[in-house]
Amino acid sequence: MTTSAEAGRAATVRGRLRPGLLLPLGDPADGAWLAESAARAVLLRAAGQVPGVVPGPLRVGLPEGDGESEGEPATEAPLPVPPGGLAPGPLRIAADFAAAGDRPLPVVSDELRAALFAAAGTELGLRAVRVDLRVTDLLDDGVTAPAAPEPPAPTGPTSPGVTDPLSTVVRAVAGVAALTDVVGPPVDRAPGRLRVEVAVTAGRRPLDVARAVRATVTVVAPEGTAVTVLVSDLR
Numbered sequence: 001m002t003t004s005a006e007a008g009r010a011a012t013v014r015g016r017l018r019p020g021l022l023l024p025l026g027d028p029a030d031g032a033w034l035a036e037s038a039a040r041a042v043l044l045r046a047a048g049q050v051p052g053v054v055p056g057p058l059r060v061g062l063p064e065g066d067g068e069s070e071g072e073p074a075t076e077a078p079l080p081v082p083p084g085g086l087a088p089g090p091l092r093i094a095a096d097f098a099a100a101g102d103r104p105l106p107v108v109s110d111e112l113r114a115a116l117f118a119a120a121g122t123e124l125g126l127r128a129v130r131v132d133l134r135v136t137d138l139l140d141d142g143v144t145a146p147a148a149p150e151p152p153a154p155t156g157p158t159s160p161g162v163t164d165p166l167s168t169v170v171r172a173v174a175g176v177a178a179l180t181d182v183v184g185p186p187v188d189r190a191p192g193r194l195r196v197e198v199a200v201t202a203g204r205r206p207l208d209v210a211r212a213v214r215a216t217v218t219v220v221a222p223e224g225t226a227v228t229v230l231v232s233d234l235r
Contacts, residue, residue: 022085022183022230023060025125025207031079031228032125032210033086035182036060038234039124046119047095050112052103056096056136060120063092063130079226080193082183090129093120098137109133125207162186166217170196173216175209177201182232193226199233206231 020036039060047055077087093116099108113131120128162179164187170176177199179186188195196217200209210229218227 021061022082023091023126024086024088025210025231026127028078028088030207030211031214031226032207032231033082033228034124034126034206034210034231035233038206038231039120039126041234042123043093043095043116043119046115046123047097047112050108050115052100052108053112054098054137054139056098058093058095060091060093060126060128062086063090079228080195082195082228082230084183085230089127091120091126092130092132093128094132094134096134096136098139099135100139105135105138109135123205125205125210164189166194166196166220169216169220170198170213173209173213175201175204176213177233177235180232183230192224193228194221195228195230197230197232199235200231202234206234 020040022033023036023039025032025034036059040058043058043060044055047053047058081087095112095116097112099105112133116131117128120126162185164185166187167179170179170187180197180199183197184195186197188197194217196213198209198213200206210231213229214227217229218225221227
């Protein structure tokens with residue numbers, strides 16, 4: 001059961017992410033999450049590279065319905081889920097776009113869907129099982145679709161001062177750009193659990209970096225500690 005304090009903390013996290021959820025990365029055993037705001041920037045960039053597409057609003061979350069998709073049940077999280085985070089399981093991408101009139105719409109839609117699936121899995125490590133598209137505008141024939149605007153720069157916090165000795169170990173992991181404090185302290189310790197929050201170097205796959213951070217921290221953490229990683233930003 002979620003307490004009122006936990007619910008309030010989750011709401012605060014979503015506000016700081018302007019807005020967004022914390023999306024599960026990889027498999028449940030990976031114990032990793034990615035800020036939706038960071039995922040959205042990568043997905044919008046991929047959408048903007050599809051000829052004839054002008055991306056609009058885009059969200060990532062749970063599939064519609066009862067939390068199940070394509071016959072796959074929602075997964076019970078084996079590791080602590082951070083405030084504002086979704087439990088591990090399949091994800092749905094919902095994207096609006098305007099399309100140029102000089103290309104067949106089914107072709108454009110297929111290319112956009114493929115681009116979003118590829119970016120979610122290959123570039124980020126999200127387990128997207130569904131991409132829903134909505135055409136919001138058809139541009140006149142012969143009119144070239146304007147260039148898609150660059151996604152807004154990440155607005156997460158700058159690197160905070162960290163006194164926990166574990167921070168030195170985390171910073172040494174390849175692909176870690178900085179430690180951050182969106183959800184809580186960059187190194188958040190509690191009985192039986194430890195969560196590390198980082199920004200990942202742009203161009204590195206967040207899931208791969210999160211796995212490396214978790215493996216490194218697990219070695220030095222007390223035996224039996226549930227270690228999780230949150231990627232709040234791509235820099």
